[in-house]
Amino acid sequence: MTRPIVGITMGDPASIGPEISLKAFQNKEIYEKCRPVLIGDSNVLEKVMEVLPGRRLKLNKIDNIKDAKFEYGIMDVYDMHEVDINKLEFGKVSKMAGNAAFQYVKKVIDLANNHDIDATVTNALNKEAMNLAGHHYAGHTEIYGKFTNTPNYTMMLAHGNLRVVHVSTHVSLRQACDLVKKTRVEKCIKLANKVCKDLGIEKPKVAVAGLNPHAGEDGLFGDEEIKEIRPAVEAMQQEGIDVEGPIPADTVFPKCVGGMYDIVVAMYHDQGHIPVKVIGFQYDEKKKKWNSVAGINVTLGLPIIRTSVDHGTAFDQVLKGTANEVSLENAIDYAIKLAENH
Known part of the structure; x- marks a missing residue:
């Protein structure tokens, strides 16, 4: 080639x-x-x-x-x-x-x-x-x-086995919550599935993070999972995409790192950025320098x-x-x- x-x-x-x-x-x-x-x-x-x-x-x-x-x-x-x-x-x-x-x-x-x-x-x-x-x-x-x-694009961060697609990025946290809508989550699931195939993963497994603590705990901590995220996941399952969610954000990322999933759909900027950078960025205080600044950003769509x-x-x-x-x-x-x- x-x-x-x-x-x-x-x-x-x-x-x-x-x-x-x-x-x-x-x-x-x-x-x-x-x-x-x-x-x-x-x-x-x-x-x-x-x-x-x-x-x-x-x-x-x-x-x-x-x-x-x-x-x-x-x-x-x-x-x-x-x-x-x-x-x-x-x-x-x-x-x-x-x-x-x-x-x-x-x-x-x-x-x-x-x-x-x-x-x-x-x-x-x-x-x-x-x-x-x-x-x-x-x-x-x-x-x-x-x-x-x-008009429709999203950001993916990646380091090693951890790949993260974002429903929203450069907006306030208050706005980010309002942007968690079924149609947007569906688009991000489709983009996540496609980029994995573009990278040579034949049968991608997509995970979708919840927005609220414990993915809402069945409405106890918020209803976005019930009204927007879960319906999006179910609709994409009907289209043949191997996707699961909403999964609590405090466990979905280590599961992806461990190989359970190929990519995670995060609901907002910091939810997705922090786990990738915790793994890829390593600062040495004694030497006053970054030993590693690894990881990449891809614009999908x-x-x-x-x-x-x-x-x-x-x-x-x-x-x-x-x-x-x-x-x-x-x-x-x-x-x-x-x-x-x-």
């Missing part, structure tokens, strides 16, 4: 995105599995390589995917010319950096929509910086929804493939050489798997 072309955004130029991109592109295994190209600004990468000389790579600056070399030791950079390097302040929120990060995302979506690349991977952007630049989106997921004309790192811009770690590229490498691996089964 021809190795898929994977477009990777540099993320916020003032963040750890440039550093971890350079580190990932130094991994020979990535080139053996795909043809990677970075969408960003070459002058930022050159500056980072000056400060972190151990991360040097030869840059091939292009404005057309056809000009990419896809050779190990060479970083193909779709050069966007968005950053004035003399004005860029690393590790700080800025309008210029926020606009650049947004433009990288828009370009990688355009390249995928035009079939110039097979999958997209995003580094972290800073929402405050992006909004300062006049781009008012809650995050990557909403940008992808807008520029792919996709889009006509194109999008995976992402599962961490933020980490402005406090910029240009220290300590930023961890594992999440980016994991996101690239997921993009490759999805592209091969697309």
